[in-house]
Amino acid sequence: MEKVTVEQDMHALTPQEETYELKKDKVEIILQALDVADVSGVREHVEDMHAADVAEFLNVISNNQRREFIEIIRDDFDPEILVELDPDIKDNVVEVLGAEQSAEAIATLEHDDAVQVIEDLEQSNQDEILEAIPQEQRDTIEEGLSYPEESAGRLMHTKYVAAGENWDVGSAIDYLRSSDDLPEVFYSIFVVDKESVPVGSVLISKAIRNNRDVKIKDIMEDKIYTIKDQMDQEEVAYTFRKYALASAPVVNGDGKMVGVITIDDVVDIMKEEAEEDILHLGGVKEADLYAAFVETSMHRFPWLLVNLVTAIAASAVIAMFAASIEQLVALAVLMPIVASMSGNAGTQTLTIAVRSIATKELTETNAKRIVIKEVLASAVNGLLFAGIVGLVSYFYYDDLYLSLVFAFSIAAALILAALSGALVPLGLVRMGVDPAIASGVFLTTITDISSFFIFLGLASIWLL
């Protein structure tokens, strides 16, 4: 869908674009310095690295290397590194740093970052480090942790810029210049009424372009999207993306402003939520790339066990037709093809459905239309593949009736698969279950059992 113009040559792709991932060469060089205990060499390499790059480095090296590396940079340890680490690695790093230094580092972080680092730690590390953090900061961190997991309350900064309804631009700017209790970065001034209820917002880029005597009220955007402190982080991300927000005020149950969420936190949430959906569809509970292997086994065991039960159920269907298979062994050869095609067609529909439900594009309003469309789309492919497999199997087995049964089964199985692929996630949503987690198991159970039943059942009736 690209418009092709003559200018296109001007911007020909260079073979190697510059990117900001931590390069393998850089990793190797630091590891070599580490290997020969070249302390000053390691420090020199790390000196000008961004905390996010140091975290990326810590994520990919081994436990032993991590211990040695942290000992070397301990005195210059940038607290921001903790924010960027993979959760599994965070525990390891704070254990090497020790509770006291970890607490000291976390105490220097902005409120939302401190909460995020602490919440990712294992309970024992949480307790130990919280105890070592000065009373006042501990209280605000514990206040943050008292909000439900994955809620807006956990994401918000508690420092923010709020102006009264009667302020003018000049007084707002003077306030910004004189106050020493402001967040490091902010994009908007929020306007609150006497009850601390947010009533509007002004982007700084807009405020700065107005004269000092202009009333804030006259230039503020009064259509604001407030975030309830209880809102799920996935809804927060949805709201930011939908309305292209850079920051939004967070309010408590009484509608009073209690904090601000900024887009940089939302970007992390978006990554996390997309990851969750991908992993759940793949039958994985959580990202555990860096976890110990036994822990990983245990994460995956339950899903494999569920799968075993459904596979046994499907094989029970096959067992029902054991006599037919003994008579005509071609059935055993062809039946996995029906199940495989059905499973894959169903997964295609399921993937679209689960993703569209997550992005709120598939709703009750258009559900019926989408289901019908999916079934029709699968019917087209069902007929095409019925033709293909019918011809191929006839060529191979030279048995017209077997080929007809095989072809008919493929068509029926594909249509049923699309129907299930759409209805299973929609049904799960109605039951209040996250469709990304459970849809796959339900679907393959349905496609396996129905494929074997249709194919072996028809074969038993018509061929034997």
Next chain:
Amino acid sequence: MEKVTVEQDMHALTPQEETYELKKDKVEIILQALDVADVSGVREHVEDMHAADVAEFLNVISNNQRREFIEIIRDDFDPEILVELDPDIKDNVVEVLGAEQSAEAIATLEHDDAVQVIEDLEQSNQDEILEAIPQEQRDTIEEGLSYPEESAGRLMHTKYVAAGENWDVGSAIDYLRSSDDLPEVFYSIFVVDKESVPVGSVLISKAIRNNRDVKIKDIMEDKIYTIKDQMDQEEVAYTFRKYALASAPVVNGDGKMVGVITIDDVVDIMKEEAEEDILHLGGVKEADLYAAFVETSMHRFPWLLVNLVTAIAASAVIAMFAASIEQLVALAVLMPIVASMSGNAGTQTLTIAVRSIATKELTETNAKRIVIKEVLASAVNGLLFAGIVGLVSYFYYDDLYLSLVFAFSIAAALILAALSGALVPLGLVRMGVDPAIASGVFLTTITDISSFFIFLGLASIWLL
């Protein structure tokens, strides 16, 4: 991993949090007004809706309803709606609006939004609308379209705020006040040298807090992350997330600043890229929720055809052992269980690997360690499930040797599945292929063929 404190009750989850998705009730009310051709009713309902909500409404209604609705709001049509529509719906809406009104609407959009709307349209609509856009704006849009698809050049705003190295805060603010060619929203002032090469940036929230006579050079952040105009949008998103950027300067091949990318565009890209990975893993080429059903069939046909070929390859392995199955039909009953367990275990590893490669967490540095870990994790589950299936099948078939063959096959197949699940995506990356697209087919081919071969092969040797 949540810290439980006594305050937790303070923030108990309310059953129904307020969210900003377009409510079903609202949709129904507008559709009812539309149904009885209540023109003023429809207009009244739409009047205070955000463009993003109107777009969400247009996405979920039927083609006929969309046509009627647009006719009613035609005179007040908010151009921003076009930006928010699903790509498949965009074509439909511009066709109803007509080329002239569409061109008029697109001409009022900011540069990056105009490019994005045009690039999503089908070629015929693109041509017709571009022709109707005034020369000057058409040129800038075509300049945007001349960058490769999904590149930074297509995402950038061409209006931005740049200051000279010798400016002070006062002159920057005066410039912002007097210039009428500024972007609507901006977060930073970029500092460029005489050659237009960006050398630093100052957040407005920081500039505004300094006195007028402070030199920009003295407060600017000189570690800036410039984006090459050719950079892939996925890399752009990675850079923004990693360094928590709100905006970044875009440079051409000579390093000269040509535009700015802001976080709101990146948020859309993040959604798009996560979607792509999810869909590719599910065997779907693109999101086509709203496409016509025949189009959807055609999108999905190629992948199903590939799957058919691999399923036939797997069934050819079964055919090799047809004589064994005729002798012992239990083999036909049990073989799908081996393949199903192996396929699922492999998919678990594959999902983690593909996702970690996409987020640059799985790199050449830690690949070997991760592969070994995955194989060990699968070996643990392999042994556990060998025990379970061995016992269950012995109980059912009362055949010690069959159970042993079955158990051993499950263990071997699970280990091989994990090895393949990790090595297939890593191998594809090395070959320069996107692992999200092709990994699934390779993996199931390997797990199906190896499962049937191991189980039926061992059974033929040991049991018959």
